[in-house]
Amino acid sequence: MSRSRFNAVHHAPWVASVGLFVIWELGVRVSGMPEYILPSPSAALAAAWTFREAIWMHAEQTMITTLGGFLIAVIFGVILGAAVGSSRIIYSALNPILIGFNSVPKIAVVPILVMWFGIGGIPAVLTAFLISFFPIVANVATGLATLEPELQDVLRSLGASRLDILRKVGFPRSLPYFFTSLKVAVTLAFVGSVMSETVAANVGMGYLMMSASSKFNVPLVFAGLLVIAVMGIVMYGIFSLLENRWTKWAVRGARSA
Secondary structure (H helix, E strand, C coil): CCHHHHHHHHHHHHHHHHHHHHHHHHHHHHHCCCCCCCCCHHHHHHHHHHCHHHHHHHHHHHHHHHHHHHHHHHHHHHHHHHHHHHCHHHHHHHHHHHHHHHHCCHHHCHHHHHHHHCCCHHHHHHHHHHHHHHHHHHHHHHHHHCCCHHHHHHHHHCCCCHHHHHHHHHHHHCHHHHHHHHHHHHHHHHHHHHHHHHHHCCCCHHHHHHHHHHCCCHHHHHHHHHHHHHHHHHHHHHHHHHHHHHCHHHHHHHHCC
16 A cells, blocks of 8 residues: 555545534534534534543443443353354354344343443443444354355364364454444444443443433433543453454455555
8 A cells, every 4th residue: 555545545534524624613603503502513522621521530440330231242142143153053043142132222121221220321321232232143144154154164183173174264263243243233232331321320421422312411421421432442442452353364355455
């Protein structure tokens, strides 16, 4: 990739983001949109600065619950994905259950979690887990299931056991699928934790935005949305960096184009 093209790719996200905020700001100002309907980005950023201490406290709680649920989803998803991807019997048995469970709106599960665990961080952690584990299961299972039968036959003829094939070939080959699932799952985990916090918490960004909306402080609501978006982008970027480090062999050709 040429240097000029690299610079263009590197700066494109910043240009697009700044352009979006400029269009948003101009659109609100030109249309005269009331602040209680759609605040401008400058109003949202001003609210973020005014309530920065409260936002920091609630954002910290949301990050903790999100990462807690996401970590559980990674552990559970890898184990279940490995089982589903390496066995046709397990795949046939569990696939309908997984699809059906993933089809259930998780907002409908939050009241049940509240009845079981009460109001607090546990429902948020579990909601983040429930909404984010399916992409990990599906991608890990796909990565293992796409291992060529011919390659498996050759490895078996060389004396490799089924566990050896999974550990030394299957899991490394499924890393691109795994990191793709992590980038999707971590953003979904934020959705789950914030969704639960709006219903069953007294701390967190979801609670903060619900409290602000009840007081018609719409700029603070949008400030909360921007903070959640930034946290999601940061986590997505971290896993993208890890993906670039560990799966260069899988995307080398595409990146040199």
